[in-house]
Every structure is written in C-alpha cells, then in structure tokens.
Amino acid sequence: MSTIRYLLLAAFFLTLASGFGPTVVQGAERPNIVMAFADDWGKYASAYGELVPGGINDHVSTPNFDEVAGDGVLFTRAFVSAPSCTPCRSSLLSGQHFWRCNRASILQGAIWDMSIPAYPLLLEDSGYRIGHTYKVWSPGTPANAPHGGSRRAHNRHGSAFNRFSQTAMKHADRDAGKQVLLDEVRKNVRSFLDADSDGNADGDQPFCYWFGPTNCHRKWVAGSGKELWGIDPDSLKGKLPSFLPDVPVVREDFADYLGEVQAFDAGLGVLIEELKRIGAYENTILVVSGDHGIPGITRGKCSLYDLGTQVPLAIRWPKGIPHAGRVVDDFVTLPDLAPTFLDAAGVNIPDHMTARSLYPILKSSASGLVDAQRDAVFTGRERHVASARTDNKPYPQRAIRTDQYLYIINFEPDRWPMGTGPGFGAAPATMPDYEVLQNNTFAAFGDLDASPTKAWIITNREKSPEFFQYAVGRNPEYELYDIKRDPHCTVNLVDSAASAKIRTKLHKRLMDELMQTGDPRVSENVIFESAPFTDSFRNRRKPSKPQTPKR
16 A cells, blocks of 8 residues: 555544544435446537537437536536646646656556555545446556556456447347347446346445546447447538548548447447446436547547547536536636545545545536636646557647637647658658558557548658658647637747737646746756656656656
8 A cells, every 4th residue: 555545544544533624424415326328429429419509410310418418517628638638637636737647647558556555445444335337548458557457447347348349230120239239238237236136236335436438439330320229421511620531431430439428328228227226326426528529530539629628528416516507607627526536525635636526516506607617627748549659659748728718839840740740750751542541540640540531631641741741740839729610720820919918818827837847848958858768668667756846
C-alpha cells in the first residue's frame, strides 16, 4: 500500500473514532457508482439532436443514453482534458489536468505513478467493492493499476463486443449476431454484480464499477452502419463539417461510426437492465460518457478542436438528484467526475485533485448556466503514438475554450500535428496507396488513425489540398476562433486587430492556469521533451520524479 493510501485510511479511521470532520456514510445510504465509458465516442447522441435538430445527431439513435439524461442531468458542454485515451483516462481517474499525471500523461510508454490518488482505489479503501469490464486505463491491466488492475477485471465471458461490427457482420442473421454480443455483455456485467452471494441487492456493500467497451475505436466494417443499424450514409449529405470532403466514402465512414455508437448504447441498455434486476438502479450514480472524439477523421481524436475534445455526458442518480430532466450548459471537464464521486460517497477529496466536484450542480434545481464560475475549460496534448514523429517527440498544445472562443497554443509549430508522412519529413518519399492508408495507421501521419476518410484525403491531396491541410498540415503557433460565428474553426483570428484584446485576455488566463497547476510545459524543466517521455513504448523506463504542483 502506498504512503498516501495509508495516510488516507488512517485519517478515515481517525475521523470515525473522534467524531469530528467529514464522515463516510455507511451501507445502503452510500450510492453505488457506475461509469459507462466508451472509447473514442464524441458528442453524438439523439438527446443532443433533440436539443439542436438539423445535424448529424438526427441520424443516430441512443435511447438508453437518452433515458439516463431524461432521468438525470444532460450536460451540453463536457470536455476531456486530452483527446487521447490514456491521458484522458488518467486525468479522469485522478481528478486533475492530464499534464499533472507524470508518465500517465502520454499514451505509449505510460506508467501510472501510484503516489497519485485514483478515485476507484480511494473508494475501495473506504469500503467500496470495485470492478471493471473491458477497458479502463492503458496500458493493460497490471495488478497495481489505478482501477484495481487484473485482480478486479470481469471479462471472463469474452471481449468480442469490442469488435462489434467485425463480429456481428460474420453472422448470416445480423440480429442474432448482435444478440450474441449483448449476451456477452450481460454475462460479464453479472459476473461483477453477482460476485457476492446476495447480489448486493440489500446494499450491505456499495460498489464502484467501470463499463468500458472499445467498439467505437477503429477499425469497424465498411457498410456496417447501414447493414446493422439502418443508418443511411446519404442521410448525412450536407451535414458533415466543412473541413471534411462530403463524398460517399466519408459519409459511409461516418455512418459506420454512428453504428458503433448505437452498439455501445445497446450495451448500456444491458447494463441498466442488470442494475434494475438486483434492485440497485435507484441508488446508483450512473455516468455515461466517452474519452474523446471520432478516430481517423480530420480534427477528431488527437486534436483540440471541439470534434476532438467535446464528449457526451449524462448523469443519473434518482436518490441524489432531486430535480431530474435538466439540461446544464456549464463548462465541465471529465476530471470533475473523480471529486464528484468522492463527494457523493462522503470520502475526503485529496488536495492533489484540482478538478471541481459536480455535486452542487447535481443537487441544484437549475438548468442552463448553473455555476457562473464554470465559464471555460482547459485542454491539451503531448504525445500520442510514439512513432508518429521520427524522434518520438510530442506535439505539445494547450487550449482554453469559452462560450465564444477557442484559443490554442502550438508550442512547436514546426512539427507536424498528426506526425510525419513520406515526403513530409520522413523517408521513403513515396506516399502509400489508398489500401495501405485505410488499414495501416503507421504508414503515414500516425496520430491520425487509419480509415477510409484518411485514405481519401491523402490520396486526393493534389486535387483537394484544403482537406489535406485541415487533416494533417502544420499549424501556426497561435490559433483563435470565434466558435459562434465559425463553429468549424476555419478562420484564424489571431492576427486580427479587432481580436487583439480577447487574444491577450485568453492567453493570460490560459498561461495562468498552466502555471498555477504546475504544467511542466511552461516550467524550466520541460520533462515532456526528453526521456522517458520520448522513449518508444517498447523501451519503457521507471517513472521520473513527479513535478511539485503549485496548488
């Protein structure tokens, strides 16, 4: 047991003995906490289509997510800390900006620093039973991982659901193929919920459970969105962002992605049914979200534009949310969930957590803007794929997103945002063909996942250079966009005299946040630029000494 966990336990029992300070609520009064977290799921759900009709969300059906939102709170401005799976999940588990997570701030080569408190282990220390199915944190599930690792995994009935379209499309009877995968989900969920002989229905021990399918991550089968879920690619004509080519192959790619979103929602429905079966649904905090935007699509995963950083978020807790069915427009970030869970469970929130609990919003009766201080979020990125650039260097970015503006700092604008490609700073000079580009992520620009969309954009770069630039081109050091007037961020206002004051204001606010939270990127010792952060994931080293936060 780490020193911090030991001290937290000691403080917990001392509090109980003395009768002073916060007290952990026991038994049935403590809520169960369930996180349903989809890999690579951006802000696509039919609940959002009802709020703002006329867009892509009109063509996806997520009845189970919509049920959670309708019975609880739907957040319209939820963002990740980083649009890459491991740093996003690290920030969520630890309740802080991703840049404070040491080696867990990067994807390949990540190592969890056990001196950083993680909410599942804190809940376990306070009496919760914890477990997870499918993916929680990368890499792998070591025994000392921040979610309990392999010792807390419940996957023995299979993981085929993570390859939903690949598996279902092999069945002649498509509906039967889908049902086999949903049955797998049910068995895995039950293996956790029914681990105790009484099924935990009497509330003797609250539980913390993580349900994390990865099916929205590539690759999926071309045409599966229409074949399995009835999503017609042509229905998306005229609705794609302006930085994407509105051509059949891209529309089909997007439709297939929406099909995987619906598959995740179907799995969520199974989880809900199982919580109801054991009588735990009413006293469970059920949170549904995703870890970043769409993969293999321009400005999605690995970018700081909204398509990469904005995610769905709905929270249901009948016993704790007195006024359900609310839509909240406050800016929230996924790290806010860790202190929220601890708050609801009556567990002290460690000082290391810089995120803010959503508990007051959940308890509120207000809709729209609830907390005036939640007027912005901060996002960033360092390294995703180690080999994206030949020297394993990161692509460092930080950004602030407000109601009207997105301001981005690209600390190394000479580097390629999505990595290098043949003829663009890497050898050989011959660009791979369409077939290779849609199947091999590392063939070119490795931070953009292989996809039919990527293949079309790169192979048509001479005919349609604007789409190539949006997808993989270099960026200036500073970017400023008026989201209200230019939602797709195609006009950079950073050099506009009319925008000088807002640029100065946003720059100062962003830099103040980075300095106050101890971001190594703005310190004299920029650890992200050297080993072990620039090592290949095949050459991992022990974690470097954590940076001392300034608050």
